[in-house]
Amino acid sequence: MTKNNFESLTTRLSSKGQVVIPAEVRKQLGLSVGDQLSVDIDKNNNIVLKSRPTPLEWHDLIKNIPIEDVDIDKEGHYDAHKSPHFDEWMREK
Structure with missing residues (x-):
């Protein structure tokens, strides 16, 4: 087990460049349809997805x-x- 409470999961890249985030990961992170994610590449050429604040979260932040x-x-x-x-x-x- 990793610190994220699930084993390493595998997904595929579609012909349109789409990747499905496994349900276990979406649930743990509280991701919903329409949530925005930023995509970065770290120094080891790993793809890093980060959730973006929702309008309500931005409101609470500011x-x-x-x-x-x-x-x-x-x-x-x-x-x-x-x-x-x-x-x-x-x-x-």
């Missing part, structure tokens, strides 16, 4: 990000008192 207008002049200066969250972000290391 809901606590403060919204404020930041006026920056031609020299790149802004008023830290009018844009405290931006100022805090700019000072992070």
